[in-house]
Amino acid sequence: MKKTSILFVCMGNICRSPTAEAVFRKYIEDADLMDAVVIDSAGTHAFHIGNPPDRRSTTVAAERGYRMDVLRARQVSAGDIEQFDYVLAMDHENLSILKQLAPSHLRDKPQLFMSFAPDYGLSEVPDPYYGGANGFEQVLDMVEAACDGLIQTIRHQSGGR
Template identity: 55%
Template structure:
């Protein structure tokens, strides 16, 4: 069976999208779904190619038990739109950038990550890069909420899938 594939996207792929990748990976593993889903993250810009996630992002994530140390920034490319079943943007600006790159036939897979959230009434994950320290905690709060929603969606999808 082909794995369901999800790509997380933000601007530089060093704060929000690697956080979302790591959080979802941990939540899927805890739910026993880790082997059924392929995950990755990418940026819509090439500012930080090959770099590890921002040290502040890593520090805050580590405090909650998420390890981002092995992740490296990359830029989203055209093949990603056929490889991934779901391409999730952290905010509207990045969703627009992804929409401009995405072939029309694959546009249905583009969504905002926060469309899966149930506890926070926000439609975007704010970029913490130039903000205060509490921004990194807010990103984690929002991402954990949305990832719980994704796990619920995948449980339903995989349960209803033909054997």
């Protein structure tokens, strides 16, 4: 059986996308779907390649039981858009960059991550980097909501596992 692959993408791959990767990894583990899913994250910019996630993201995530300490930032590539089943951008700016990076036949593949939480009322996960601690809490709340919707979608596609 082919694994479903998901790539979460933000700008620097140190706040929003690694948070989404860590949360979704825990959701998949809790749902006993680790053998059916591949999860990764990346950034559209090369600002932080090789660096761990922002300590504020890591701290907030750890308080809710998510581990981010093993993650390292990397930059997204055109090959990622071909390789992953889901390429999920945190905001419109990164979505636009992904669509430009994508091969022409895959321009519609990248999508907004928050599309999996339509009832949340926001289409973008805001970048908390220059804000206060509550911004990281808000990001985590939004990521959890979208991860709930994403796991439901994957379960539906895999026949309800």
